[in-house]
Amino acid sequence: MxxxxxxxxxxxxxxxxxxxxxxxxxxxxxxxxxxxxxxxxxxxxxxxxxxxxxxxxxxxxxxxxxxxxxxxxxxxxxxxxxxxxSGRGIRGVLRVGYSSPWCGDLVVRAADVFRVRHPGCEVHIQEVQLRDPLGPLRAGELDLQLTEFPIDEPDITTGPVIYTEPRALMVASGHPLARHESVSLEDLAETTLVSISGQVPAYWLEYHYPRHTPAGRPIPQGPAVGFWQETLSHVSAGKVVSTAAARAAHYFSHPGVTYVPYRDAPPIEYGLLWPAAAENTRVRAFVHIVCDLATASRA
Structure with a gap:
């Protein structure tokens, strides 16, 4: 045996x-x-x-x-x-958020599997906006979400990393950097980087939208945005540049925007998180399915 x-x-x-x-x-x-x-x-x-x-x-x-x-x-x-x-009664409603379209794709696939396994439980899915990445969780509007790390909050539990994506710099197609094969974090000192408005942890902003290069040079800050579509509009107009996952180029094909890969930036990690005080069998079951699907997709 x-x-x-x-x-x-x-x-x-x-x-x-x-x-x-x-x-x-x-x-x-x-x-x-x-x-x-x-x-x-x-x-x-x-x-x-x-x-x-x-x-x-x-x-x-x-x-x-x-x-x-x-x-x-x-x-x-x-x-x-x-x-x-059946024994534990996984029923009711599970509300799941996501912050990027590739995370949304995985969440939708996981929801399909979850509904088959747990027909007594509904799954509601919604996008989490850039300006308030943790607000819906804390307000009780979501039970868990798949979003960009790092997240280090005492009231939120972080689960496993699901995606690790290389970074790219979004620039207007007429920007001098658009002609480069790759860019460096030091190049940001010669640009105007978009800034983010809303309720966003300072350490998260520094990781994704820093104010200084690794060598300590200041990075000029541009207009503040709260939604991803605003970022695309500002970049295409040549007002700012923005960091993004390189994979975004396949989802956000916008006229006048070029994605240039970084050669020295750390990757962007996407992981699961949920309120520490609200973990339950529904959340654990969904997390298990997401992890299994992500693993299978990498095989």
């Missing part, structure tokens, strides 16, 4: 193709993962993974085994989730 640790180690390693990340997801040591994989390979009689110092990848047998086992495990997990939901 297949050991549970062997099964979990195999499935997660097949998705992550990295022993360290697999161990983190399973909350065990890398040695325990390696041991479980070796035990399973002895049981099967052939290697399931190719391993070198540079990569880990499935063998042909390993790939077929994953294709056979994953649907069965998903069915078991879904059945267990439905039983737990």
């Amino acid at each position: 297949l050991d549970r640790v062997e099964l979990e180690s195999f499935l997660v390693l097949a998705e992550e193709l990295h022993f360290g990340r697999t161990a983190q997801r399973l909350h065990v040591t890398t040695g325990r993962v390696s041991q479980a994989i070796k035990q399973l390979e002895r049981r099967v009689g052939v290697p399931l993974f190719e391993r070198t110092s540079r990569f880990v990848r499935l063998t042909a047998v390993g790939s077929r085994l994953y294709d056979d086992l994953r649907p069965a495990c998903d069915q078991i997990e879904a059945g267990l989730a439905r039983a737990i939901a």
Whole structure:
């Protein structure tokens, strides 16, 4: 009979193709993962993974085994989730927010899965505006959301990072930087960076819309905006530049706006968060689904 640790180690390693990340997801040591994989390979009689110092990848047998086992495990997990939901009464309404369209895409997909597993619970989805990223959570209008990190608030619980996106600088197509293959954070000292109005944590603003370059040079601040569409309009008019995830270029194709990748900026992380005092089975179930979908999309 297949050991549970062997099964979990195999499935997660097949998705992550990295022993360290697999161990983190399973909350065990890398040695325990390696041991479980070796035990399973002895049981099967052939290697399931190719391993070198540079990569880990499935063998042909390993790939077929994953294709056979994953649907069965998903069915078991879904059945267990439905039983737990029935026992715990996952019902009512779950309100989920998102701050960017790619986060919204994932939230919608997760909501579809959630509704199948928990038909007694409705899911309402809404966009969270730039000018008040935490307001709806604190006002009780949302139960959780998927948004840009960093978030470090005593009344809010932060969950796992779901997306890690490289940054780009949004500039007017006629701006001198639009002709560059890449830009540096130091280039911001020669621009006017959009500023954000509203109830936004100061540390969040400094991370995404800094007032000084890494070398300490001041960054001129432009008009304050509270909505993303305002930012696009100001950038296309040549009034300001703005930092964005590079992926935004695929969602916000705006006349007169060019996205230039950074070569030295840290990435933008997007993660889940919810009020610390309002965590419940609905929130935990939705978080689990989002994490599973995000992991599957990276496989």
